[in-house]
Amino acid sequence: MLSTDHAQVERWRKRRTQLAAATPDQRRELLADTARQTRRSVVRMIRTAGQGHIGGDFSVADILTTLFSYTLRVDPAAPSARGTDRFILSKGHCAASLYSTLADAGYFPVRALETFMRPLSELNGHPNRTKIPGVETNTGPLGHGLPVAVGQAMGARLTGSDTRVFVVLGDGELQEGSNWEALMAASHFRLDNLVIIVDRNRLQQGARTEDTNGLEPLEARLRAFGCEVRRVDGHDFDALIEAFRPAGENRPVAVIADTVKGKGVSFMEDRVEWHHKVPTPEQTDQALKELA
Template identity: 70%
Template structure:
């Protein structure tokens, strides 16, 4: 098990406080700066490892940054039972999660250099037994939401104010277990559960709508009892607003409309960058564009 990096936690706390106190325009700038730093780190990790899922990492980064720097009631150095919980159900985007968790101080950012290296705690998919900040192991798709439903039911039983956030890929919603979980979430009135869909419209091999179409996704999620909020998944302020508790009392589904490969011109919305590894020249250009 990796250990908390207290020095980094202090840096994260200061940054989070600064973001919390900032006016909207400055807040957006600060969050965008954090997100670009995480994207750069992810590209470096994937170059060092020689593998990874760069496209989805880029699309999910703003979703994660807003959660960990603005929304979640968490602190890596203080883990009370009533803290908020986060699950990255699209576990193949572990690099983006690890870079985010390390920036918060859940473990030392130095560990990121071991991503997918032999014996590293930082496996290609997150493992809670080894990585602080990971609440449950993901990788096979359709696992995060049922676990979060259990956590949300547990929070109700315990009278806890904790909120559960799950980020799922859009292609991932083709797994039936998600819809089993949503039925239960609505039935149990889990207003403390928020599903964020990274709607980049691409899955491993093709567009979602050419594979097994999800649209009308908003209507489908609403029909399953969710309060649906469709936003620009790269707009930090819009995401922060969409992460607010529901008005209706049921679960919230945030459709975060994103671009796979976001921020790297030659990767954006290109299906082949699901898990392709850049050449060193491409990586150089990617880092310049992300500066």
């Protein structure tokens, strides 16, 4: 199990304090800077490991940044402590983005990121809760995060905790039936402490979602399954912050975050092949230049 980096936790706490007091412009700038660092970290990790899922790492980066730098009530020095919020990345293949975000918050030392996917590293290609603080459940196979999040939301209620549970799903992942079982339960049990975020980048491994097994009309579908649906630009920090506010109604919140796969690097944006392509040394330099 990796251990807390207390000095980094302090830096992260200071930044959160700054963010809470910042003007909207300052806040946007600070969050954008953090997200840029996450993407730079992802590029280096995937380049070094020679594998990874860079497109989805980039589409979800602004969502993860908003959650961990602003929205979530968490304590990286005491993950899963009573009264703190819970987070699950159901699209576990975007582990590089999650690891960079967790390291930035001090859940474990930033230098551990260099071991991504190396033999015996704690940082597997998909996150493991028994090795990484801040990971709530092992994801990787799709359609697993939401049912566990539903159980956590029920657990929070049963134990009288005001914990909110946030789960990020890939959009292609919604083709898995287990999600729809879980959505039925989430609305039936009126889990208004659950926030389901769909990273709607419109691409899955081999093609566009709508050319594979279409999800639209997604808003109407999620609403029909009992969610309070909020649709936002998944790269607009102000909109994300607003979308992550507590439920207005007595039911789960579903945030459809419209995103761009490969967001931030011109030659990767909205290109299906960058689902899991690895940048060449030249492409790495170019990507880091664009993310400077």
